[in-house]
Amino acid sequence: MKRNLQIKELFLKNFDKPVTELKFKNLYELIVCVMLSAQCTDKRVNLITPDLFKAYPDIKSLANANLASLKSYIQSCSFFNNKAQNLIKMAKAVCENFDGEIPLNEKDLKSLAGVGQKTAHVVLIEWCGANFMAVDTHVFRVSHRLNLSKAKTPEATEEDLTRIFKDNLNYLHQAMVLFGRYTCKAKKPLCKECFLNHLCTSKDKEI
Template sequence: MIQKERYQKLIAYFEENMPNPETELQYKNPYELLVAVILSAQCTDKRVNIVTPGLFKRFPNAASLSRSDSEEVFDYIKSISYPNNKAKHLVGMAKILTEEFENQVPDTIDELTKMPGVGRKTANVIASVIHNQPTMAVDTHVFRVSHRLGLVPLKAKTPLLVEKELVKHFDETVIPRAHHWLILHGRYTCLARSPKCGECGLTEICKSYPKILKEGISKVDGKLPSIN
């Protein structure tokens, strides 16, 4: 199967089975999504959604958050992974958002990554979800699924290389949805340790599926790049 056909079949499958995918992070405005995405690094969306209601009640906007300090913010997010660093990042982000961007979440990767806690992955999420730009955020799910399915070559050993490959092959109009397709597929079907191949509708195009049946997932993943 040529690569173009693999992408075409993947898009057709998800357009039928998941036509309108969305982030599972709960938010009401761009500021809240930015905070939630920063908190979600190496943490589940479920845990973030438990924490953010109280956080947003206390800090409903960037201005109120900017006037706080990391010690106070820590009390609201202490059940999140790496709460000390994230508390500092949130306060720093809020100050820059207030002072440099007039409380408006910027729409360029360069501007977004000026803020503490906002790396390329976070910036891509914001640009895609809020501003509907053709950016592809690569987290562990996207990285894993892209390699297992064969959407990217083994030589794509970093998130940035995977991002470039995916952006090259997906049409710009599809990229915002494709980001969610790959994340949700990795979160609920193509699991890290025990992929649910029997429930997967993509085995026909999956490069790893025959090898998983023959060798097992541990040997297959042992040959793939990892960012874990």
């Protein structure tokens, strides 16, 4: 469909090879950041992680973490109780099942506690540049407003976007995240300055 192709081209043109706003130095830090970022802002995660990574600098130290101590580092993050438990379980599984090396394929990543499809895809997108789409709240909102998907779930929305866009999915995912975060916001979207205004027929559109 011509319109979908135009949307794809405009995303790639307006966001030049975008990357996540999460701050990390290695694969271990990336997976922890992505797990923490579920239903939490990247800004908040970036405030939490410097002290967290000083206390637990690698997967082994996280696997041996005391649960109460770990919670104290991430308590300003949403769902910190669950996330703390999952982080320790994830780290233990990496140490026991993968010789301390975080796996870089979707199936093995999804075998880890707290790592669903979206988290696995984001890790593979950011670390490997994998041709995957990941659907968070921003991507879900943007794709529905732009009528790229009518699917009810993030997984089904991901299938729609993957089928429509086919390639450059890693960049398109991140472009849609940033676009949803700063332009096509949930409340008061900045429609007047939007580069997709002429292609958008959303009922949320601010004229």
